[in-house]
Each structure stands twice: as C-alpha cells, then as structure tokens.
Amino acid sequence: MPNALEAKPLIKPVSMITGAAWGLLKRPTLPSGTNGMVVVAAGLALLLITVALLAPVLAPFDPDQQKLLARLKPPVGFERANLTYLLGTDQLGRDLLSRCLYGLRLTLALALLGTLVGLVIGVGLGLAAGLLGGVVDAVIMGLVDIKLSLPFTLVALLVIALAGTDIAVLIGVLGIAYWAHFTRLVRAQVLSLRELPYVEAARASGGSGWRIATTHMLPNIISPILVMMSLNFSNLILLESSLSFLGLGVQPPTATLGSMVGQGRDYMASAPWIVAVPALLIVLVSLAAMLMGDFLRDRFDVRLRER
C-alpha cells in the first residue's frame, strides 16, 4: 500500500485532533479503500482547525474593533476594495477576516462540544434502553418522545431565559438538541445486535452487561453513530446561528460564523460579502465534518482492512 505510507504523516495529526475522543486511532495503516477524497477531506479539516487555533496570531485586527470610517468595504478584487481588509469589512467597519477567524474558532468549539455532550447522553441512554429493556426502556423512550414532540427552539428559549446566556449554558443547550436522535439510533442497533449469536456467546460465557455493551455492542454500531455525529455537527452550527439570531446565542460583539450570517442579513443586497464569507466557511466546515465522518467510519471497520 504505497499511497497509504505517503499519506500517513498527513493523516496522523489530523486524526489526533478530530479523533481525540477516540482511543482507537493508533493503527498505523489506512484502510485499503483509502482514496484521494480522504486526503482532500483531511487536508481541509486540518487547515480549518489550524487556522481556527491560530486565530490570535493570524488575525490582522481585533475582531471587535469598529472603524466607522472603513464601513462596508468589499473584499480584495472588488471595486472600492481596501488592501488592508482582505475580506472586506462589515457595517460597523470590523475586519471580516479577523471576525471569521475568531468566529470559526468559537463555532468549531461550540459544535464539537455540543456534539460530544449529545453523543454521551444519547449513546448512554440508547445502550441502557436497548440492553436493559423493560421499565428503563419505557422511561427512556418516553423521554425521547417528549423531547421530539416539543419544538426545540421553545425549550432553548426557556433554558436560556432561566439560566442566562453563559457559554456553558449554550453548550448544554446545543448538547441536548440532538441526544434523542442518538438514543433512537443506538437503541435500534442494540435491539438487532442483541439477538446475534456472538452476543449470546458472550452472555453464555458470563460476560457482564457492561462488557457486552462496550466490547460487543459499541464497536459494532460505531459506524452509524459516526455518520450521525458528522450530520449533527453541521446541524449544530446552524442551530447556534439561529439562537444567535434570536439573541440567545453568543452575545455580540463576539463573533461566531452563525451570528455573522444572521447579522449580515440586513445588508445582503448592498454588501453581500458580509453574509457570503462566513456562509462559505460554514459550508466548508460542514463538508469537512461529513467527509471525516465517512472516513472514520471506514477506518473503524476492521472488515475493510486488508484480508
């Protein structure tokens, strides 16, 4: 596998960052199906993450600094552009490049933490419901039905009204936005795996519920979980922006990609770049998240490795 050896130095640091929560990434070789797309995805993810981490170094200006004299400057390459502001400025004269860098950083952090919170709650409850059954199952699935039948924006409004607009509260709100989806997914998978002979074999050997859940269930249902994670990651970015738009998210002037799109909306006709630049970044982040999700799914599947 010559191409795998070439790709290794690039893949390693990426997987260390994106997959920090997953201890399974110590395998040196790539799955045999590795193709160019993975390298592109990994490169994109690596670039976005590096740029976000290095925001304080890379940003030419303070992201919140207003210069009313330099309002609504278009990006370089357009008429009236100012070379000082590479991506232009917004309605308050803040440098869009700097805001995007800081916004990207906060957005990535919020989406990642929110996804992880949802993942832990959802997968834990799903495993419990599927494996324990009976009353536990009924209670958990009842909660899921309640969660899914309430409009989430209302719940978020209530929580934030009660607990305030702290960043930790926001992460919590984002975390509970999608736990029910994980729970339903995991429970359904567990129910079908539960009857398989290898799970029975483990039970017949005296394996505890915990062991069956962690050794026999989780590794075999990781694929759909990873795919759902990457979908939720993108959804959370959008959810954060709608919360910001309602004034419930990160408070101005602090930038997130979502809030930048929300606030730029009024200037869409006269200064479209205010919306376009952060929107484009959101697209790139979502794309990278989904591609990485697919890549990790294949990587966790021992069956896809060389026979």
Added chain:
Amino acid sequence: MTPLLAIDRLSVDFRSQGRPVSAVKNLSLSIQPGEAVAIVGESGSGKSVTALSVMRLIEREGGIISRGAIRLRERNEVHDLLQLPEAQMRRIRGNVVSMIFQEPMTCLNPVMTIGQQLAEVLMLHEGLARGAAYAAAQHMLDRVRLSDAAGRLKQYPHELSGGMRQRVMIAMALLCRPQLLIADEPTTALDVTVQAQILGLIRELQRELGMAVLFISHDLGVVAEVAERVVVMRQGESIEENASVELYARPQQKYTKALIAAVPRLGAERAPETVPDQKPVLTVEGLVKRFPVRKGPLKKLVGHVHAVENVSFEIRAGETLALVGESGCGKSTTGRALMKLIEPTSGSITIAGQDVTHLPRSAMQTVRRNVQMIFQDPYASLNPRLSALDLVTEPLIIHEPQMTREERRARASALLRQVGLDDEHLDRYPHQFSGGQRQRLCIARALCLKPQLIVADEPVSALDVSVQAQVLDLMRDLQRELGLAYLFISHDMGVVERMSHRVAVMYLGQIVEIGPAGAVLGSPRHPYTRRLLASVPIPDPSRRSRAITLDDGELPSPVRRLGDDPSTPPLVPVGPAHFVQNSSNFSADPYTQGSLPQPAILTVEQCC
C-alpha cells in the same frame, strides 16, 4: 437431437480489488429436454454462478462472462443467450427458463397475497385476463400439491410455512410452462421431512410436464434423489461428469470420492460405544419453557407457545447425547435454557452436581465455567471487530481477570493448536477465516475454560460436507482427550449417528424417544422417529426406488390457548435404556400417522 441447453466453455470472472478472480473456468455442460442434471460442489465452486449465468443475472452481481457460449433451444430456434438483448432475455426468463431459489422466506413479497403474486406473472408474461390468471394460479397450486389452493390464493406469505412457501415458489416458476427449471439449493433451508416432500414433488413434476431440471446443491444425498446425471464442480471447474448411478458407484476423481465419503449416511458408521456409567454431568428434570402469546391493545395473555414440555434427560462425562428434531420442536430452546440464556418456566437443571435452575446471575458465573456453547452460524457467532486472540480468550477475560495479556496469548496459541489452527492466526479478524476455521475458533472459545459439558447447537449445519467431517472428527478427538460431554443439537440424522452415543428425538417440545444411538436409529419405535428417518436422503441413486411418498402434512403448531395444556405421556421402556413415549394422542395426530407403513402405537403390554 440438439440439447435444450448447451453451455460451451463458459468462463465467468469477478473483479475483486482490481484483480480478476475466476469463478467459473471453461465449463461445458448440456441438458437434453426432460433430463434432470445436477451440479454438485462445495461453497465457492461456481455452481450458483453457472446458474445465474444461464439466466444472465450474473452481470447484476458484478460477474463478467469472459468467454464461451450458452445456447438455448426454444422450439426450433437456437438462441445464444450471451448475445441476446435484455428485452429478449426477459421474455426467456420465466417463459423458457425458470429459477427457484434457496430461501423461500425472502423470495415472496410479504405485502402481496399469493394469488396476486402468481397472477401477476401470468398477466405480464402471457397477457391473461385477471380471472383467467387467478384460475390458472389456483390450478398450479393444486399441481404442486398445496392443500386448499383456493384459500391459499388469498393468504399472505407469512401465513404459510417454509415448505408451503417453497411449493408456491415452484408453482410460480412453473406457471409459464418453462422447458428448463433451475433449482438452486431449493431444499437447503427446509426441514428434512419437508425436503423429502419437495424433492418428491420436483421429481413428479419433471415427469408430468416433461421438463428439464438443472439442480444445484451441495448435498450429495439430495442430488442422488433427483438427478439422472451429475456434474461435480470444484473451484470453478467441472472435474467429473457421469450418469448418477455410475458416479456414486464408481467415482473416478479423488475429490469426488472424498466428497461421497464425507456424506454422513445412516447405517454407514456405527455409533461410538457407550461410555461406562459415571456420575452425570448434567441432569434435566421436567424442564418446561413456555413463551406467552399476547393479543389486543391491553396485551392480554391468550395462550402460550409450548416450546419445551416436560423434558428430562441426563448426560455423563465423555458422552454425547444428540437432541434431534425439526425446526420449532424445542431442541434449541432446551439448549438455551441449559445455558440460562432464557429462564425455564419450571423443572430443574443440575450441572456438575449443582442445581442451577434458580441461581441468580452472579452465582451462575462459577457454573458457567463447566458448561459452554457452540453456535450454528460461525459467521454470526464471532464478533467481527475482535481478533482471534480476543475472541478465543474472552471467557478468560471474564473469569480470570488477573491474567496478563502474555499469559492469555500463550493460552490462546495452545487452544488454537488444539483445534488445528496456528499461532499466525492469533491476530486475524473473523472475516479473514473460512467457515470451517471460524467454527474451530468457536470450539476453541468453548474449550477455553476447560468445561465439562459443551452444548453444541447445530455446530456443522452451516458448513460444507468435507469441512463438516473435519469438524466432527475434531469434536470427537477432543471428547476422547478431555472427557467432554456434549449435548449435540441437530436435525441431520447422518451427523447425529456419527457423533452420538445416545439420541433423544424431540417432537412438539417433548422427547418422544430416547435411547442408545444404535437402538433409536436402527430400530425406531416411535412413529415420528420413523418418519424422520424415512425422510433422510440417501446418497445412492440405485436405492431411489424407495418412494418418497410422505404425505404433505404440516407440523402442528405448538401454540395453545390458555388452559389447553398438551398431555405429557410418560416414557416407557422398550429395550435396554431405550424409552418411547407411549401416547394415544399420536393416533389422532395426522402428521405422525397415516402415511407410515405400519401404525406403531405402543402399549405397555407390547413393550414389556
């Protein structure tokens, strides 16, 4: 006379990770009108690929027909199927060549009635009007000896048993009067008595309709029942072809000889000698397992599935007790109850002198060391994400957590050698093993804690015959070395005879006959045992004259209403250690009665 079908030097390739893999190499075969030809081979020998190539369905599966020709004669016209456009090919499928598949469960659309599915074929292919199509469908169901054909048309597939569904599939295949019927393992998913019925049906229909049959099977016993000519395939090549009487009597190739020798046949092998009396490892007394049947919005209890009714037996060290019966007779439920995978409703289970019937989970832990299980499907019984090392030593991780990884590795390599695998296999994952090797892994896992008893639930029924023989030999060797006791659950009488000292026959949740293997299989006393034995296919076409004239009865249902408990007549002795259920209700049970040569209702007087 030109043959109906002539396959000429056919080669089919598959592309796997860029490399072409040849599935069929240079195969030539011809079938005369009205002739029954069988292709026999183990899995991966290319027999199904050949069948799908004739139907031109192999391209959909990713196969590439790289060379050769397939000529089919339709009246006076000869088509080269490989050159025909898809539209023409669609007309040929079903009209001239029809196919039936292995799994009658998944071949019928569950949301359409039988009548709709059959009539659709006729309306599409023959342009019949609705009424005429239904009438023809009903006629065809009569033809495949399905009782109450008019009623069946209105039923949905799930309302029929597996055997009935396979009859419907055959009816569907025959609707347009094909000249060639391709049957790909049509009885593999069926019980042995149902298999005998279906084989008999195919033979009769072939004669009645003058139709040619291409029969594909891995089972030489089944093939001997139907085929006039046999082609043996191995690794994509035809290695021997002959008239079936000749082939079975005088096989030319070494592989064919080995294949025929590996087929377990009744009476060919003496059951192993019974071991001397010892303390029983396992004693089961009055075991009952019922599953509740609930109906309505309030989940009202309306009845029970009587899976196991009053089952008692014991197994001594070094002994194999076989539990035989058809699907649904409760043999697997009994095995699972012993493992405490399900809680028995009543009765008692004693393992190695300890009553485990009502032991709590935590206390079961020590008992589990003494009893381990091997499952039927070696593909599903190994966690695909664990390496062989972790799989084989999983019981050690659970029972001896203080063991270091190095110690476990040493144990695992010793275990793998014991079951005929190597150290190099330790770090492989299940998908890198063949079916037989996987079953060896399962056996190694079961041996890991040095148990006294192993419950083996159909351990070889998913394996090829030659592999089957190897695994059985391994199990017998291990029994001799380690003094293991086996509870051997199986539906295959030949395998049972090869393996067991004693045999218990289960029917509708009860043991109806139990005794030494030689006595039960050699001189069966219960009508059901006789029926089972009469259904076993014999790998010898010259003995086919033995008519398969079993009636087309269906197994009665084990579901009963509340309060309608089945009677559990006692077992009475008929010979040394040979007991038979003495039951008058069998005379009222049409399934075990009627078709049998002599009604054998035993009375106590007759026995003693």
